[in-house]
Amino acid sequence: MTSAQLHATTHAVTSDGVPIYRKWWHYFTFNSDHKVIGIQYLVTAFVFYLVGGSMAAAIRTELATPAPDFVTPEVYNSLLTLHGTVMIFLWIIPAGAGLANFLIPLMIGARDMAFPKLNALAFWLIPPAGLMLISSFFLESPKAGWTSYPPLSLVSGQVGEGIWIMSLLILGTSSIFGALNFFVTLLKLRVPSMGLNDMPLFCWAMLATSALVLIGTPVLAGALILLGFDLIVGTAFFNPTGGGNAVVYQHMFWFYSHPAVYIMILPLFGAISDVLPVHARKPIFGYRAIAYSSLAISFLGLIVWAHHMFTSGTPAWLRMFFMIATMIIAVPTGIKVFGWVATIWGGKLPFNGPMLFAIGFISMFVIGGISGVMLASVPFDLHVHDTYFVVAHLHYVLFGGSVFGLYAALYHWFPKITGRMMNEPLSIVHFVLTFIGMNLTFLPMHQLGLLGMNRRVAMYDPRFADVNLICTIGSYILALSTIPFLINALWSWIAGKPAGNNPWRGLTFEWQTTSPPEIENFEELPVLTVGAYDYGLGHAYTETVGDRQQNHRHHEPAPLAHADSVSPTEPEVEVAVVAGNGHEAPGNQKCPLPANPDAAVQTEPEPEIVVAAGDRPEDRSHQE
Amino acid sequence: MKHFVESSALAVKIPSNILTLLVGITLTLISLWFGYNHSLLPIAASREAELVDGLFNAMMAVSIGLFLVVQGALVVALFKFRRRPGDLTDGPHIHGNIPLEILWTVIPTVIVFIISVYSFDVYGQLGGFDPNATGDSSQVQVAMLPGEDASAPLMDSSRAKPSHHHEALGIGASPEDEGKPADLTVDVMGMQYAWLFNYPNAGVTSAELHVPVNQEVQLNIKAQDVIHAFWLPEFRLKQDAIPGQPSELRIKPRRVGEYPVICAELCGPYHGGMVTKLFVDNQQDYDNWLQSQIASQDSNQTTALVLDQQTDGDFLAPFVSDLGVTPDIVQQVLPRDRA
Ligand code: HEM
Numbered sequence: 030m031t032s033a034q035l036h037a038t039t040h041a042v043t044s045d046g047v048p049i050y051r052k053w054w055h056y057f058t059f060n061s062d063h064k065v066i067g068i069q070y071l072v073t074a075f076v077f078y079l080v081g082g083s084m085a086a087a088i089r090t091e092l093a094t095p096a097p098d099f100v101t102p103e104v105y106n107s108l109l110t111l112h113g114t115v116m117i118f119l120w121i122i123p124a125g126a127g128l129a130n131f132l133i134p135l136m137i138g139a140r141d142m143a144f145p146k147l148n149a150l151a152f153w154l155i156p157p158a159g160l161m162l163i164s165s166f167f168l169e170s171p172k173a174g175w176t177s178y179p180p181l182s183l184v185s186g187q188v189g190e191g192i193w194i195m196s197l198l199i200l201g202t203s204s205i206f207g208a209l210n211f212f213v214t215l216l217k218l219r220v221p222s223m224g225l226n227d228m229p230l231f232c233w234a235m236l237a238t239s240a241l242v243l244i245g246t247p248v249l250a251g252a253l254i255l256l257g258f259d260l261i262v263g264t265a266f267f268n269p270t271g272g273g274n275a276v277v278y279q280h281m282f283w284f285y286s287h288p289a290v291y292i293m294i295l296p297l298f299g300a301i302s303d304v305l306p307v308h309a310r311k312p313i314f315g316y317r318a319i320a321y322s323s324l325a326i327s328f329l330g331l332i333v334w335a336h337h338m339f340t341s342g343t344p345a346w347l348r349m350f351f352m353i354a355t356m357i358i359a360v361p362t363g364i365k366v367f368g369w370v371a372t373i374w375g376g377k378l379p380f381n382g383p384m385l386f387a388i389g390f391i392s393m394f395v396i397g398g399i400s401g402v403m404l405a406s407v408p409f410d411l412h413v414h415d416t417y418f419v420v421a422h423l424h425y426v427l428f429g430g431s432v433f434g435l436y437a438a439l440y441h442w443f444p445k446i447t448g449r450m451m452n453e454p455l456s457i458v459h460f461v462l463t464f465i466g467m468n469l470t471f472l473p474m475h476q477l478g479l480l481g482m483n484r485r486v487a488m489y490d491p492r493f494a495d496v497n498l499i500c501t502i503g504s505y506i507l508a509l510s511t512i513p514f515l516i517n518a519l520w521s522w523i524a525g526k527p528a529g530n531n532p533w534r535g536l537t538f539e540w541q542t543t544s545p546p547e548i549e550n551f552e553e554l555p556v557l558t559v560g561a562y563d564y565g566l567g568h569a570y571t572e573t574v575g576d577r578q579q580n581h582r583h584h585e586p587a588p589l590a591h592a593d594s595v596s597p598t599e600p601e602v603e604v605a606v607v608a609g610n611g612h613e614a615p616g617n618q619k620c621p622l623p624a625n626p627d628a629a630v631q632t633e634p635e636p637e638i639v640v641a642a643g644d645r646p647e648d649r650s651h652q653e
Numbered sequence: 654m655k656h657f658v659e660s661s662a663l664a665v666k667i668p669s670n671i672l673t674l675l676v677g678i679t680l681t682l683i684s685l686w687f688g689y690n691h692s693l694l695p696i697a698a699s700r701e702a703e704l705v706d707g708l709f710n711a712m713m714a715v716s717i718g719l720f721l722v723v724q725g726a727l728v729v730a731l732f733k734f735r736r737r738p739g740d741l742t743d744g745p746h747i748h749g750n751i752p753l754e755i756l757w758t759v760i761p762t763v764i765v766f767i768i769s770v771y772s773f774d775v776y777g778q779l780g781g782f783d784p785n786a787t788g789d790s791s792q793v794q795v796a797m798l799p800g801e802d803a804s805a806p807l808m809d810s811s812r813a814k815p816s817h818h819h820e821a822l823g824i825g826a827s828p829e830d831e832g833k834p835a836d837l838t839v840d841v842m843g844m845q846y847a848w849l850f851n852y853p854n855a856g857v858t859s860a861e862l863h864v865p866v867n868q869e870v871q872l873n874i875k876a877q878d879v880i881h882a883f884w885l886p887e888f889r890l891k892q893d894a895i896p897g898q899p900s901e902l903r904i905k906p907r908r909v910g911e912y913p914v915i916c917a918e919l920c921g922p923y924h925g926g927m928v929t930k931l932f933v934d935n936q937q938d939y940d941n942w943l944q945s946q947i948a949s950q951d952s953n954q955t956t957a958l959v960l961d962q963q964t965d966g967d968f969l970a971p972f973v974s975d976l977g978v979t980p981d982i983v984q985q986v987l988p989r990d991r992a
């Protein structure tokens with residue numbers, strides 16, 4: 030008997046049947062279990078999101094009227110700088126890493142990450158760096174924007190800027206450790222039956238993301254260290270007064286920070302590609318196209334950085350090169366968007382949290398993508414660079430994209446993470462408020478920018494007052510929208526309906542183990558017999574290996590593992606084509622159909638059962 | 654079951670029936686109408702603005718089309734393909750469609766290709782490829798700036814002092830005017846939190862920019878302390894003012910009026926207040942203004958002149974505490990070229 034089996038048979042269970050593998054205080058320790066670390070990342074990031082969000086509310090309150098009356102212009106710049114930095118480095122990037130930590134080993138059938146201790150270290154660098162950054166608000170805060178361009182960053186206060194540099198260096202280190210882990214884990218720890226082209230698309234996205242982190246972050250670190258020297262020792266790498274070149278900093282900064290926008294969005298591209306098929310009950314449309322477009326985006330993302338510098342005294346050929354490279358990124362991005370739309374087209378779409386946020390993601394991201402192509406056009410960017418048009422664009426991508434994507438992912442995997450379902454009506458309220466607030470806040474900003482309102486200002490021309498007031502009202506709705514989510518998450522975590530192993534009837538490995546997954550993930554490592562997206566073949570709603578494991582009574586080996594047990598009468602032509610996402614030669618060894626004795630029964634529609642309910646017999650007794 | 658067949662047929666075949674055609678035509682018309690009838694941009698007051706607006710309107714039309722197609726598909730899907738309660742069956746097993754995938758790879762490629770070519774063309778017409786402003790002829794100088802003194806002895810002196818009248822990155826003369834000097838040259842200096850305009854030929858310095866209508870104006874842009882950005886929204890042009898790295902904009906005002914001049918690069922707490930005015934005057938008004946400036950500068954009375962006579966430290970003194978720095982630092986940071 031393996032240790033995993035021991036755990037599985039001796040663990041405690043709550044009164045309503047959710048297994049307990051961890052005590053609450055485990056989450057406050059240096060623990061090398063990837064699931065603990067994943068949760069640590071997600072919760073920490075969310076707390077920082079609330080901090081960054083409060084700053085956004087303060088920013089918008091200041092901008093409700095043209096005069097700088099709510100906070101002083103200095104405080105405004107501090108809030109602005111911290112808001113941007115917190116949202117990027119302490120919310121979106123760590124939250125993506127949190128999802129990756131929790132999901133990657135489960136999705137590829139591994140018991141943990143390749144380097145569990147390094148993984149824990151990567152997480153534990155974040156809270157001190159974050160606290161340090163935020164505490165600077167009460168000492169002397171950085172005021173030069175999240176981009177921190179010299180010479181301004183060199184004359185805006187040494188202490189604040191120094192703290193900003195230090196915390197970013199620590200966060201960058203954490204991010205590199207994390208990426209190294211994801212990369213090696215994905216390449217080395219997959220179960221033998223899973224080839225690269227069988228991986229869930231989230232894994233592909235994390236492969237592409239990790240490559241970007243590993244290539245880009247060291248350059249940022251270089252820029253920050255040189256900036257730190259200029260700041261503290263008085264060197265002149267970037268300081269024109271001493272003969273330095275301020276524009277070189279911008280090149281180094283954006284060499285990381287453009288890829289950083291893909292570091293923030295690619296994991297969610299992956300998550301959406303996994304959420305949509307499960308809920309739409311259809312295979313992902315164009316698996317390879319979506320998988321490889323992540324790689325294409327990651328590569329192209331490395332050669333477009335100077336589109337942030339079109340007005341920085343950039344030579345004409347550079348402007349044209351970066352314009353065209355940026356435009357080309359629209360193609361792989363478009364492939365993904367159309368693939369997602371085609372995935373839900375003809376599916377069976379439920380009106381629940383994951384689906385609504387996933388569709389909201391596509392809808393909002395498309396707007397950010399379109400304005401991105403416009404910004405790539407140099408002549409137009411000369412007009413709108415550094416205006417509210419850019420603020421609108423970046424929030425459609427980061428808020429409408431990354432944050433909507435994160436919510437979709439959280440609603441989708443919450444049952445796996447906690448073993449409990451979230452409340453559906455509350456998630457719909459959350460979505461509606463977020464969607465309205467998002468568009469009310471950020472859509473009008475496009476026009477503000479076009480008409481002539483520059484960004485990063487605490488005071489503005491009174492002719493923009495009305496539109497700004499609308500934005501501010503929108504931002505209060507956004508602030509409000511987090512309340513139903515918070516209540517839902519906290520309450521469901523404690524007292525939500527038990528989820529069972531596979532409440533969404535998903536086909537990827539994480540749904541084949543218990544919810545929450547046991548200490549080493551799988552009692553017996555799963556074998557890939559059903560493609561991750563093989564919906565629509567009649568066998569999708571089967572009881573999975575994990576379900577049996579949770580009923581400790583049976584411990585017979587999973588029937589999924591036996592290729593010879595295919596029922597010869599089961600669906601026809603498509604079967605062979607589809608195994609391995611339809612890209613492998615017909616007649617391969619993988620069996621798309623688990624010969625589960627219950628399968629036939631399970632495929633019958635069962636009208637009384639709420640989709641969200643657990644599918645184990647015990648769970649049914651808990652429902653009305 | 655009927656549902657199943659219908660929807661899979663839709664997803665597999667590239668839609669080609671009459672209805673699709675009608676929807677397509679309607680979407681195109683809406684997009685074109687919106688692209689050319691929005692009121693999103695301010696007045697176009699220069700030749701450059703007209704060029705950029707043409708580009709923007711075209712991009713807007715394409716964008717609205719794409720927007721409607723994708724959002725429309727999402728909304729239709731959300732209603733048409735709703736899961737009925739209790740339905741636990743799957744959708745059709747469609748995992749791809751190569752012709753369709755090729756189609757939606759090719760269409761965006763063609764769109765961005767066309768936008769790139771159009772942008773390239775507009776950029777050329779703006780004067781982006783004027784050799785004096787492209788960086789091609791100024792690489793030597795850019796490489797050594799601003800440590801000019803240190804590196805000069807190492808360089809071939811004929812290259813170190815190029816023969817061009819002017820070296821800077823930015824937007825230069827339009828192709829027709831390439832090589833011709835501008836009708837008027839103004840030196841623009843950005844500093845926390847003001848713009849200074851110096852008319853070298855007239856010996857006038859002003860805090861507001863006046864230019865005659867329908868004349869080529871060359872703006873040589875510099876920064877004193879930190880990076881600023883010189884933005885004329887009604888001209889659709891922006892250029893960063895970078896300490897130690899001169900840049901330029903060449904503009905052709907077309908419309909008499911008063912327009913904002915805005916700093917668009919974060920330059921400190923009062924960045925939002927770094928705004929002044931651009932007056933596009935007819936020739937008569939412009940000449941009058943210039944004469945009055947010359948007269949008043951002789952008697953040391955304009956604000957502009959007072960500003961100019963202050964040392965940088967004096968000018969910045971009121972802001973020092975706001976900046977969170979000591980006066981020493983301000984002195985260190987400021988170059989001496991105004992002394
Ligand atoms: C909760 C709702 C949010 C509101 C109301 C909001 C509002 C704003 C506003 C008004 C600005 C511009 C301030 C200025 O330019 O003067 C800004 C900047 C920014 N926001 Fe947000 N924001 C929100 C959420 C987010 C999220 C989720 C992210 C991303 C991850 C984000 C990332 C940024 C960044 C990177 C900047 C630029 C900061 C800079 O210029 O240094 N924001 N935000």
Ligand SMILES: [Cu+2]
Binds near residue numbers: 290333337
């Ligand atoms: Cu970028």
Ligand SMILES: [Cu+2]
Binds near residue numbers: 881882916927
């Ligand atoms: Cu400025």
